Amino acid sequence: MRTQWTNWAGTATATPHSVAAPRDVEEIAETVRGAERDGRTVRPLGSGHSFTDIAATSGVAIDLTGWSGIIEADPASGLVTVRSGTTLRRLNAELDRLGLAMANLGDIDAQTLSGAISTGTHGTGSRLGGLATQVEALELVLADGTVARCSATERPDLFAAARIGLGALGVITAITLRCVPSFVLAADEHAEPLDGVLARIDELAEDNDHFEFYWFPYGRNALVKRNNRLPAGSEPKPLGPMRHYFEYEVMENKVFGLLCRLGRAVRPLVRPLNRLSSSALSTRSYSDHSHRVFTTNRQVRFVESEFAVPRETLHEVLSELRARVPRLREPVMFPVEVRVAAADDIWLSTAHGRDSAYIAIHQYLGMPYREYFDLFESVVGAVGGRPHWGKLHTLDAATLATRYPRFEDFRRIRAELDPAGRFANPYLERVLGPSRPVSSS
Ligand SMILES: Cc1cc2nc3c(=O)[nH]c(=O)nc-3n(C[C@H](O)[C@H](O)[C@H](O)COP(=O)(O)OP(=O)(O)OC[C@H]3O[C@@H](n4cnc5c(N)ncnc54)[C@H](O)[C@@H]3O)c2cc1C
Numbered sequence: 386m387r388t389q390w391t392n393w394a395g396t397a398t399a400t401p402h403s404v405a406a407p408r409d410v411e412e413i414a415e416t417v418r419g420a421e422r423d424g425r426t427v428r429p430l431g432s433g434h435s436f437t438d439i440a441a442t443s444g445v446a447i448d449l450t451g452w453s454g455i456i457e458a459d460p461a462s463g464l465v466t467v468r469s470g471t472t473l474r475r476l477n478a479e480l481d482r483l484g485l486a487m488a489n490l491g492d493i494d495a496q497t498l499s500g501a502i503s504t505g506t507h508g509t510g511s512r513l514g515g516l517a518t519q520v521e522a523l524e525l526v527l528a529d530g531t532v533a534r535c536s537a538t539e540r541p542d543l544f545a546a547a548r549i550g551l552g553a554l555g556v557i558t559a560i561t562l563r564c565v566p567s568f569v570l571a572a573d574e575h576a577e578p579l580d581g582v583l584a585r586i587d588e589l590a591e592d593n594d595h596f597e598f599y600w601f602p603y604g605r606n607a608l609v610k611r612n613n614r615l616p617a618g619s620e621p622k623p624l625g626p627m628r629h630y631f632e633y634e635v636m637e638n639k640v641f642g643l644l645c646r647l648g649r650a651v652r653p654l655v656r657p658l659n660r661l662s663s664s665a666l667s668t669r670s671y672s673d674h675s676h677r678v679f680t681t682n683r684q685v686r687f688v689e690s691e692f693a694v695p696r697e698t699l700h701e702v703l704s705e706l707r708a709r710v711p712r713l714r715e716p717v718m719f720p721v722e723v724r725v726a727a728a729d730d731i732w733l734s735t736a737h738g739r740d741s742a743y744i745a746i747h748q749y750l751g752m753p754y755r756e757y758f759d760l761f762e763s764v765v766g767a768v769g770g771r772p773h774w775g776k777l778h779t780l781d782a783a784t785l786a787t788r789y790p791r792f793e794d795f796r797r798i799r800a801e802l803d804p805a806g807r808f809a810n811p812y813l814e815r816v817l818g819p820s821r822p823v824s825s826s
Pocket residue numbers: 393394428429430431432433434435436439440449469470490491492493495496497498499500501502503504505506507508551552553555556557558683773774775776
């Protein structure tokens with residue numbers, strides 16, 4: 386029976402022809418071969434947390450929920466091989482027990498590891514890259530049903546492409562991560578005037594292991610988050626359970642959700658509510674195991690677009706947004722989030738070859754966002770911004786080719802590995818073009 390698939394934000398839906406739930410590599414390979422025999426496309430599903438229709442398929446969907454957990458781990462080297470359907474939440478818990486951790490994480494832990502790396506999911510830190518930079522080796526089932534392995538020394542081109550492969554090159558079956566000894570992060574969060582933050586942005590990014598800030602578009606303050614690693618052996622001093630519940634569950638989810646519903650119902654209230662949210666930002670200092678500081682629970686649903694821009698253009702981009710967002714016809718309920726990352730060498734990484742600042746904009750679900758997102762796309766486009774592959778954007782292959790120096794190399798590998806477009810879907814057709822052999826560059 387056909388079942389409908391919908392993503393977390395409800396911005397993408399699809400009706401797969403069928404859903405396979407393989408439980409080992411041979412069953413994954415057989416699912417791909419079966420799709421080839423039947424002339425259908427095939428796509429692995431993560432946990433549906435991309436805002437784009439990147440995972441959507443009308444062919445065979447592969448649900449990897451039953452292919453989860455750590456396969457092997459070497460605490461001495463930090464190398465850990467993980468089944469591709471493992472969620473970050475499960476991975477963090479299993480790494481905890483081994484005395485290991487991911488060096489950097491994004492805001493939530495609901496994603497699968499394979500979904501997260503395939504779209505270039507990242508956290509923040511000027512000396513660190515996104516999750517895919519922590520990958521040492523990959524195993525994939527290719528379009529012809531064979532199993533391939535790649536690393537920096539084994540099929541290095543495939544490795545450079547497949548770490549952020551958009552699900553276009555094969556079904557990842559296993560991911561070897563280089564983890565670090567588990568560590569405690571000291572979190573310091575408080576509101577500061579946005580002008581001061583922008584004036585010291587380089588210093589703040591460089592002086593903190595993980596620096597980010599949120600800015601409500603009609604407020605003058607930014608919520609600045611400085612997360613820094615404590616020496617090995619430090620004891621965590623987390624928030625008490627009552628305070629944790631009050632701040633994260635009550636204020637950030639229930640009360641903020643209520644304000645959003647109010648603003649959506651009575652639009653003239655959005656600006657004052659936005660300023661109220663900005664001034665109510667809480668100050669807190671605590672420390673905890675790294676993944677408990679990096680990730681939080683997000684219940685209020687929203688739509689999001691995020692672009693990576695060269696870090697030196699951040700000031701210019703934010704100044705432009707500050708001037709133009711208040712003039713939009715429809716008000717904005719959610720804050721802008723700013724993070725940083727080090728340059729890396731992955732072909733379709735948004736931070737490929739340049740130290741980057743990530744600017745993410747959001748709007749409460751059900752409120753108009755097109756005018757805002759279009760404005761944003763034109764502002765970041767002027768400085769060569771690259772869209773997060775899992776967040777809303779309208780760019781196509783022709784434009785993206787001008788923003789990624791190794792774009793044609795990626796397309797060449799895709800055409801070699803999947804000439805028939807077995808893993809194709811409408812999103813990939815838009816951002817990569819049709820899968821067919823292209824001349825080597
Ligand atoms: C509330 C929220 C918070 C977020 N926070 C952040 C953040 O802090 N930082 C950030 O960068 N992003 C963030 N994101 C975006 C999110 O991390 C990415 O969109 C991520 O890809 C979602 O992972 P998923 O498991 O849900 O994958 P899906 O969205 O289900 O799939 C993503 C892609 O991965 C492919 N895929 C899945 N499994 C495999 C496999 N085994 N082999 C090959 N391809 C595969 C799919 O086919 C698809 O192309 C957030 C999203 C939400 C909704």
